[in-house]
Every structure is written in structure tokens, then in C-alpha cells.
Amino acid sequence: MEGLYNSASNTLIADTVRYFLRSNASPYSIIDSSKAKVNTSGSASVPFTKVQPETNYFLAIKHRNSIETWSSTVIKFTQFTKQTSYNFTDLVTKAFGNNMKQVDSSPVRFAVYSGDVNQDGTVDISDGSLIDNDAFNFASGYLPTDINGDEVSDLADAVFADNNGFNFVVKITP
Numbered sequence: 437m438e439g440l441y442n443s444a445s446n447t448l449i450a451d452t453v454r455y456f457l458r459s460n461a462s463p464y465s466i467i468d469s470s471k472a473k474v475n476t477s478g479s480a481s482v483p484f485t486k487v488q489p490e491t492n493y494f495l496a497i498k499h500r501n502s503i504e505t506w507s508s509t510v511i512k513f514t515q516f517t518k519q520t521s522y523n524f525t526d527l528v529t530k531a532f533g534n535n536m537k538q539v540d541s542s543p544v545r546f547a548v549y550s551g552d553v554n555q556d557g558t559v560d561i562s563d564g565s566l567i568d569n570d571a572f573n574f575a576s577g578y579l580p581t582d583i584n585g586d587e588v589s590d591l592a593d594a595v596f597a598d599n600n601g602f603n604f605v606v607k608i609t610p
Contacts, residue, residue, distance in 0.1 A: 437474075437502045439550035439583035439596050443540040447476045449585035453499050455482045460492040460510045464610060467493060478525050478545075489515040494532075494610065495522055501580045503549040503600075504557060504607045506532040524548070533608030549605045551597035553580045557607035559600040567594045 440449040450473055457468040468486035487493075492510035508530055513520045528534045528546050536546040551559035553566045570581040570589035583593040 437499050437550055438537050438539055438547040439501070439593070440585045441539045441545065441547050443545075446540065446543065446545070448474060448478050450475050451499065451585065453480065453497055455480075455484075456496040456498070457484055457487060457493040458496055458506075460494055462610070464494060484513075484518075487513045487518055489513050489518055496609075497524070497548065498555070499548065500555075501550055501553050501583050503535065503552045503559065503605055504555075504609075505535055505548045506609055508532045508534075531608075532610060535605075535608040549600050550583045551600040551605065552607075553583075553597065555580075559597055559605040561601060564594060564597045564601060567597055 440451060452471055453474050455470050455472065456466050458464045458466055468484045470482050470484050472480040472482045474480045490512055492512060495507040495511055496504060498504045507522055511520050511522055524530045525545050528536050528538065537549055539545050539547045549559065551563050553563040567581045567589055570579060571591065571594065575581065575589045576587055579589055581589040581593060583596045
């Protein structure tokens with residue numbers, strides 16, 4: 437998540453992410469879902485119980501204030517261990533429609549766009565308004581409007597929504 441990444445330390449503020457395995461055929465139905473905590477290095481071990489080995493799935497990820505992002509290609513789980521690995525952070529092309537932002541150049545890192553506070557698939561003025569309202573009310577804690585993970589909703593969070601709204605960041609799916 438763009439807002440939680442610190443390029444100086446190459447670390448992420450750990451947070452919970454929802455993962456969805458979706459059919460590889462339209463209408464891309466959800467086959468299984470899971471929730472896991474992404475650690476400070478950006479990794480997570482995600483358990484899926486309904487996975488079928490050697491079956492193609494799209495992987496979609498959702499975070500409380502980031503744009504839903506899909507894998508650019510289908511993934512398969514191995515026949516015997518029912519495991520797989522997918523890294524969104526090393527190439528922009530790992531996200532469907534290249535829908536990520538480069539947040540570091542050394543090492544090269546890409547992140548999911550932050551700012552979709554209301555989870556409607558677009559970063560726009562409605563997200564900025566929610567951040568502004570919480571900032572005005574001195575809201576604090578684990579909130580969708582706290583984009584940078586410092587547990588305070590303020591101008592630092594509004595910058596992400598404003599910049600990504602200006603660049604028309606939206607969810608891109610197959």
C-alpha cells in the first residue's frame with residue numbers, strides 16, 4: 437500500500453489485507469477469500485480453503501483505503517501442496533492494467549494506490565471529503581481515512597487522495 441510504505445527504510449507498516457481468488461472467466465466470480473496481515477517486508481501467508489490445484493485464478497487484493505488491485509495474469513496452485521506465490525511489488529506489470537505506483541527506485545518497488553477510503557473503486561473528491569471531515573474532527577485510531585498509518589487523519593493523508601484523484605486512479609479489472 438502506497439501510503440504505508442517508507443522508502444527510506446524499505447519497509448511497510450504492517451496491516452490487514454483481504455485476498456480474493458476469482459474465476460478466470462467472466463463474470464470472474466469469487467471462488468474463495470481470506471484475510472491476512474501483510475508484514476513489514478510486504479509479505480503475507482494467505483490461507484485459502486477452496487482452492488483447486490492446477491486451476492487458473494485471478495488474485496485480487498483489497499485494503500481498507502487502497503484501490504482494489506488484480507493480478508495481471510492467472511495463478512495456479514500446485515497439485516500436491518496447494519501453494520503458490522505472487523509478488524505484486526517487483527514489477528508494475530504484475531497488476532492488471534499496470535495499476536500500481538512506483539514508490540521506490542532502489543530497490544525498485546511498486547505499491548497499490550492509496551486513497552480509496554470509501555472503497556468505491558475510484559480515488560476522488562468523495563474520499564478527500566471523508567479525510568477532510570475526520571481531520572477537522574481530530575479523528576484518530578485505526579481508520580480508513582488514516583492513509584499513512586500514523587493513527588491520525590490529517591493533511592498528510594489527504595495528500596494521497598488528492599494526488600491520486602488528480603491522476604484519475606481507478607480500479608482496473610479484466
